Every structure is written in structure tokens, then in C-alpha cells.
Amino acid sequence: MLAFLARLTLAVVGLSVLTGPTHAQQKELTLWTHWAAEQIKRDYVEAAIREFETKNPAIKIKPTWYEKTALYAALKTALRAGQAPDLFYAEPDQVEYMENGFLLDLSDLNWAAIEPWAKQAWTYKGKPYGFPLEAWTVELYYNRKMMEELGVAVPAALQLTPDAFLDLVKKAKAKGWTPMALGVGDRPFPGAHLTHEALLKKLGTEDYDKLLKGKLAWTDPRVVDTLKYVRSLTAAGLLPATFTSLKLGEAHTYFHTNPRALMFLNGSWYTSRAFNAPDKGGQPVDFALGIMKFPNVPGAACADCRTIAVGGSYVGNADTKHKKEVIAFLNSFATVEKGNEWLAKVQVQSGIKSDPAKLTGKAADYFKMIAATNAGATYYFGIPIQVMQGKPKEVFTQIINNAFPAGSIGVEDAAKQLQAAAN
Amino acid sequence: MREAMPAKRHGGLRQPWGTITAFLLPALTVYAAFTAYPAFRTLWNSFHKVLPRREEFIGLANYTELLQDEIFWRAVRNTITWACISPLVEVTVALLLALALYARIPGARFFRIAWFTPVLMSYIVVGILWVWIYNYDWGPINVALRALGLGGLARAWLGDPDTALPALIFITSWMWVGFNMVVLLAALHSLPKEVIEAAELDNCGWGAKLVFVVLPLVRATLLNLVVLSFIGKMKIFDLVWITTKGGPLWATETVSTYVYKRAFEWTTFDLGYPSTIATLWFVIVLGAVLALTRAFRLREKLEY
Numbered sequence: 001m002l003a004f005l006a007r008l009t010l011a012v013v014g015l016s017v018l019t020g021p022t023h024a025q026q027k028e029l030t031l032w033t034h035w036a037a038e039q040i041k042r043d044y045v046e047a048a049i050r051e052f053e054t055k056n057p058a059i060k061i062k063p064t065w066y067e068k069t070a071l072y073a074a075l076k077t078a079l080r081a082g083q084a085p086d087l088f089y090a091e092p093d094q095v096e097y098m099e100n101g102f103l104l105d106l107s108d109l110n111w112a113a114i115e116p117w118a119k120q121a122w123t124y125k126g127k128p129y130g131f132p133l134e135a136w137t138v139e140l141y142y143n144r145k146m147m148e149e150l151g152v153a154v155p156a157a158l159q160l161t162p163d164a165f166l167d168l169v170k171k172a173k174a175k176g177w178t179p180m181a182l183g184v185g186d187r188p189f190p191g192a193h194l195t196h197e198a199l200l201k202k203l204g205t206e207d208y209d210k211l212l213k214g215k216l217a218w219t220d221p222r223v224v225d226t227l228k229y230v231r232s233l234t235a236a237g238l239l240p241a242t243f244t245s246l247k248l249g250e251a252h253t254y255f256h257t258n259p260r261a262l263m264f265l266n267g268s269w270y271t272s273r274a275f276n277a278p279d280k281g282g283q284p285v286d287f288a289l290g291i292m293k294f295p296n297v298p299g300a301a302c303a304d305c306r307t308i309a310v311g312g313s314y315v316g317n318a319d320t321k322h323k324k325e326v327i328a329f330l331n332s333f334a335t336v337e338k339g340n341e342w343l344a345k346v347q348v349q350s351g352i353k354s355d356p357a358k359l360t361g362k363a364a365d366y367f368k369m370i371a372a373t374n375a376g377a378t379y380y381f382g383i384p385i386q387v388m389q390g391k392p393k394e395v396f397t398q399i400i401n402n403a404f405p406a407g408s409i410g411v412e413d414a415a416k417q418l419q420a421a422a423n
Numbered sequence: 424m425r426e427a428m429p430a431k432r433h434g435g436l437r438q439p440w441g442t443i444t445a446f447l448l449p450a451l452t453v454y455a456a457f458t459a460y461p462a463f464r465t466l467w468n469s470f471h472k473v474l475p476r477r478e479e480f481i482g483l484a485n486y487t488e489l490l491q492d493e494i495f496w497r498a499v500r501n502t503i504t505w506a507c508i509s510p511l512v513e514v515t516v517a518l519l520l521a522l523a524l525y526a527r528i529p530g531a532r533f534f535r536i537a538w539f540t541p542v543l544m545s546y547i548v549v550g551i552l553w554v555w556i557y558n559y560d561w562g563p564i565n566v567a568l569r570a571l572g573l574g575g576l577a578r579a580w581l582g583d584p585d586t587a588l589p590a591l592i593f594i595t596s597w598m599w600v601g602f603n604m605v606v607l608l609a610a611l612h613s614l615p616k617e618v619i620e621a622a623e624l625d626n627c628g629w630g631a632k633l634v635f636v637v638l639p640l641v642r643a644t645l646l647n648l649v650v651l652s653f654i655g656k657m658k659i660f661d662l663v664w665i666t667t668k669g670g671p672l673w674a675t676e677t678v679s680t681y682v683y684k685r686a687f688e689w690t691t692f693d694l695g696y697p698s699t700i701a702t703l704w705f706v707i708v709l710g711a712v713l714a715l716t717r718a719f720r721l722r723e724k725l726e727y
Binding site: 072094095254389403406 | 671673687
């Protein structure tokens with residue numbers, strides 16, 4: 001019995017000596033990420049994790065999936081308490097992370113594989129802090145069949161004049177249709193697309209940047225004129241009556257399924273919902289999707305100016321004990337192949353360099369349309385709430401995202417309140 | 424022997440500090456850790472800029488900024504409006520319903536359950552339910568208005584700055600009437616029968632009995648319900664967050680939602696300013712509750 005116990009002990013000790021170092025050497029990186037409900041993006045990231053773990057058996061990535069609001073709230077307390085994960089999801093507007101030294105300097109990343117503008121979006125005081133997975137442009141989607149039924153031909157340049165667009169809105173309304181599906185029930189930005197794209201065209205990138213940063217007055221005649229043009233569109237019945245309570249997901253369905261709207265102004269991540277199966281909220285199989293440029297505005301300084309934004313990104317925790325592993329994991333995304341894979345699977349632009357020419361099928365058609373509307377574009381990087389901070393951002397959200405397009409506040413009053421917040 | 428016993432008991436009562444400490448320490452520790460310290464810390468924070476890894480004393484700067492903060496004052500106005508209207512509506516309607524049940528109307532048992540049910544639901548469920556009810560296109564309110572030929576009155580109830588706050592006040596009143604009704608019903612059932620009978624023998628009518636006998640007797644209960652409702656509305660957060668997030672145009676912003684926005688959604692880690700709002704609001708609520716209690720205080724004890 002004694003001999004048996006001795007042998008057993010030896011065997012256990014021997015086994016632990018053999019296996020111990022492997023377990024002791026395996027490092028676990030924690031990742032808190034948004035996209036709990038966006039299966040396509042989740043699949044992409046999970047596949048990348050599996051691939052990375054296969055190539056790096058000594059490293060294990062442990063993801064926790066959240067919805068954005070819950071993630072942000074959890075991170076605020078976890079970062080403060082020193083309990084944050086090694087890697088987490090963030091967006092470039094979260095400058096407070098960088099201001100307080102919470103993010104890992106990612107200078108060692110393979111930036112050659114990242115679009116320069118995407119790196120710029122994540123650069124703070126000369127150092128890059130985020131890996132820009134997702135990028136997007138503001139696109140004006142439309143229903144081709146409804147447009148044909150209305151007898152309106154979208155010009156070859158894909159951009160309507162201010163008057164032609166107003167006329168289109170009136171014609172759709174006269175037919176009993178909702179000209180544009182848009183809702184601000186659960187997001188602080190969809191309603192603002194209408195005004196900020198118009199302002200960008202009117203002012204051009206430099207003055208638009210000044211406006212968002214408080215260096216150009218909201219009472220500037222050009223700004224007021226643009227607000228008046230936008231008001232003429234909403235007054236003509238551009239938006240659904242449910243605009244203030246319609247949620248983002250519902251606005252998608254409103255556009256392509258029920259009750260249907262002629263147009264839909266949305267980020268190019270439209271695909272992440274609409275290209276799902278119809279029983280999972282996707283657009284109907286035979287849906288004739290078209291994309292045109294946002295209409296020109298009266299007296300525009302830059303008719304081809306448009307917004308491009310970096311969205312979902314991954315950042316490293318400055319306090320991580322596994323800096324090299326964090327960089328290695330993020331670098332595993334930084335290849336043209338991974339960029340192409342993102343385009344093909346997620347069907348949204350990416351900050352990773354990619355080659356859309358290699359795409360096939362539905363994704364290829366979609367990116368051809370996106371390429372056409374973006375041809376010759378001059379970009380402004382970031383939507384206003386990614387650029388503005390504090391009170392101006394809150395006032396902008398309440399007024400430009402919601403009350404102004406809803407018609408609850410007049411042009412002069414809106415400009416006055418925005419200017420008061422900017423002072 | 425008789426003298427010795429009290430002396431022993433007396434001595435025992437004088438020095439049971441070990442026992443007293445053993446009994447009080449757990450509760451005091453919990454109180455100190457989760458009530459006293461956070462309250463003190465909030466007050467402390469209000470005089471500081473509180474960023475991760477560093478704090479900076481800034482004196483009254485947060486208070487000065489707060490006094491000039493238009494959004495805060497709008498939130499104060501909304502919250503006080505809510506806290507003043509809702510208790511009156513809730514307690515008045517609850518009293519009427521409680522009287523109806525007390526008078527044993529037909530179906531009283533069913534109505535007691537039906538009227539009480541809303542309070543059993545969480546604000547989250549109630550919020551989602553009423554977002555549907557208030558829906559512009561297919562919500563029952565607008566559908567009914569259109570069916571009655573009053574389509575012109577149909578609107579996005581939660582999306583219109585003029586109707587959003589009243590719509591939310593209606594929801595809380597609908598939700599809490601049942602709770603107030605049950606408490607008042609219990610109070611009515613515990614009224615001294617001889618007083619009611621004496622009033623009836625004196626040919627006291629229904630209205631006079633209510634005004635001069637019943638209401639004075641349930642006054643303490645009414646006061647408690649009003650104060651409870653008032654405090655609840657001064658702290659309201661979840662319903663607003665689920666339905667409107669303080670919009671449109673701050674029409675439903677409450678102090679609690681504004682504190683949350685400043686603490687967690689304002690692209691800053693500073694906890695000083697939100698703590699200042701919380702501190703000032705605590706003082707306002709405390710003052711209001713004391714004033715309310717004083718106003719309702721019974722000047723003379725009722726005797727019957």
C-alpha cells in the first residue's frame with residue numbers, strides 16, 4: 001500500500017513537472033468587447049482569436065461580449081479601480097481614456113497595414129492608441145423600385161441639386177410615402193447626419209472643423225442658411241412622424257420592409273443589420289438597394305465633402321502586464337488579408353488596408369456602390385459627437401440630433417442655443 | 424438578598440460594553456462603509472476635481488459652475504414639477520379608489536388586484552410597455568384618437584417637448600396609485616367603528632363624514648404617502664432612462680439622469696461635478712421633506 005502511494009505521488013509530481021511549465025507559461029489576455037448582438041462582427045473576431053491562439057499556443061484570449069452602453073459603464077469603473085481587461089473596445093471620441101493615461105501606446109504596431117487616416121483618428125499628442133477595425137461613411141441609401149415608380153432618375157454623378165432633392169421629398173410625400181426613414185429613439189447621432197453633412201458641404205472641411213471646435217459661430221450666416229435648407233426639407237415632411245421614438249434597428253426595418261421609405265440616411269454599417277436573413281431583421285431578398293450621394297446644398301463650398309469615421313476599435317490597457325502579447329494580438333489583424341476578410345464578412349469599411357477588387361458576390365456589388373458614391377470625395381474625419389466634448393456635445397445631441405429635425409425648435413433658436421453652449 | 428440582586432443587575436447593565444459592541448459593530452460597520460462614507464466622500468468630492476490617480480482641491484468652483492448650469496436648473500424644474508404633481512394625483516386617485524373598495528362596490532376583489540398590479544412591475548417593464556402605448560403609428564392612444572375622428576390630436580407623446588413630461592408623470596401615477604390605494608384601504612379598515620357609527624347616528628352625510636371624520640383620521644397615512652411619493656419622484660431615474668433619456672430638448676431631464684450623464688457619459692472621468700449635483704440635490708430634497716412634514720404636522724393630537 002505504501003509503495004503504491006509512493007508511486008502515485010511520484011506519478012502526480014512527475015505529471016505536474018511535465019505539464020506545469022506549459023500552464024505556467026500560458027498567458028491569458030482578457031478582452032471586453034462590444035458587438036454582443038452583432039453576430040457577423042462577433043464571428044469575425046472569434047475566428048481571429050482562434051487563429052491567433054493556434055499560432056500562439058502560449059497565449060489565450062478570453063473575450064467577454066457586451067452591448068456598448070453596458071460596456072462603457074463597466075469600463076469607467078473598472079479602469080478607475082485598476083480592474084480593467086488587457087484589451088477592450090473603444091471609439092476615437094473617448095479622449096478621456098487618453099487624457100487619463102489609461103491606454104497603451106501602440107506605436108509598435110504594424111502601422112504600415114493601417115490606413116493613415118485611421119491612424120490619425122486614434123492619434124493623441126503624437127502617439128497612436130487604438131487599432132481601427134471598423135470605419136464608415138455616411139451614406140444615402142434608397143429603394144430603386146420606389147424611385148423608378150416616382151419617375152425620378154438619380155443622375156450619373158449620383159448627387160441631386162438642393163432643389164431637386166427638395167422636389168423629390170415633396171413628390172414622395174404627395175404619394176403618401178415617408179421620404180426618409182430616420183429615428184433617434186436610442187442613438188445620439190442618426191438625426192444629426194442630416195444637418196452635419198449639409199453643414200460640411202456648405203462650409204468645407206476647414207470651417208466645418210472650426211464650427212465643431214467652437215472657433216466659428218453657429219450664428220454665422222452660412223450656418224444659419226444651411227439650417228434653413230434642412231428645415232425646408234423637414235417641413236416638407238422628410239422624416240417619419242415617429243422620428244423621435246424610432247430606434248435604429250426599427251429605422252432599418254422601416255426603410256426596407258415595413259412600411260418602407262424611399263430613402264435612409266445611415267452609416268455604411270447598414271449591412272451589419274440589413275444583410276442578415278429577412279427573418280433576422282435583414283432586408284427582403286429581392287430588395288433593390290441603391291446608394292446616392294448626399295444632396296448638394298445651396299452655396300456649397302465643397303459639394304464632394306463627406307464624413308468618414310473610425311468606429312469600433314480595440315485598445316490596450318496601459319496597466320497590462322502583457323504588453324507584448326497585446327501588440328502581438330492586435331498585429332494579427334494588421335494584414336491586407338484580414339482587411340479583405342473584414343470587408344467580405346462584415347461588409348463595412350475598415351481602417352485596415354484592404355483590396356476591395358478581390359471581393360466577390362454580394363459584398364463586391366455593395367462595395368462597388370460605396371466606391372462610386374465616394375469617388376472624388378474630400379473627407380472630414382469623425383462625426384460631430386466624436387469631435388465635440390462636454391456641454392457643446394450634449395446641446396448638439398439634444399438639438400441637432402433630435403429637436404431640430406423634429407421641428408421642435410426653430411432655426412434662430414437652435415443656432416443661439418448651440419452658440420451659447422460653445423462659448 | 425433583596426438588596427443584593429438589584430445591585431448586581433445594576434452593575435451588569437453598567438458595563439456590558441463588550442456585548443453592546445459585538446451587537447452594534449456589524450451594523451455600524453455596514454452603515455459606515457455603505458452610507459456614511461459614501462455620503463461624506465460625495466461631499467468631499469464636490470470640492471475637488473476627482474480624476475483617476477489624482478485629486479485637486481478647487482474650493483467652490485464646482486458649485487459656482489453648477490449655479491450657472493442651465494441644464495441642471497431645467498432638470499431641477501422638471502423634477503420638482505414631477506415631485507409636486509405626482510403625489511397629489513396618486514394620493515387623490517388612490518383615496519377615491521380605496522373609498523370605492525371600502526364601500527364594497529361590485530367586483531371589489533377583482534379591482535383591488537387589477538389596480539394594484541402595475542406596482543408589481545419594474546420601471547423597465549412599465550417603460551417599455553408605455554413606449555408601445557404612446558407609439559405614434561400603432562400605439563392604442565393614437566389609434567383610439569384616430570378612430571374617434573380626433574386624429575389631429577395624435578402625436579408622438581414622448582417625442583414632443585410639450586407632452587413628454589406630462590406623459591411620464593401619467594405613467595408614474597398609473598403605476599403607484601395601486602400601492603397608495605392598498606395602504607389607504609388598510610387605514611380605512613382600521614378606523615375606529617364607534618366614531619363612524621357616532622357620526623352616522625348624528626345624521627352625518629356621506630360627504631361630511633368623509634371630510635370631517637375619515638380624512639382627519641387618515642391624515643397621518645396621507646402625509647406619509649405624499650412624502651414617500653415626493654421622495655421617490657425626486658430620485659426618479661429608471662423610467663426616464665428607459666423611455667426618453669431626458670429628451671427631447673431636456674423636457675424630461677431629471678436631476679438623477681443628469682448626474683448619471685455627467686458621471687458616466689460626459690467624456691470625462693471627473694466625479695467632482697456630479698458629486699456637487701448630488702450634494703446640492705440632497706440638501707434640496709432634505710429641506711423639502713422637512714418643510715412638507717412641518718406643513719402637514721398635526722397641530723393637536725386627535726382624540727376619539
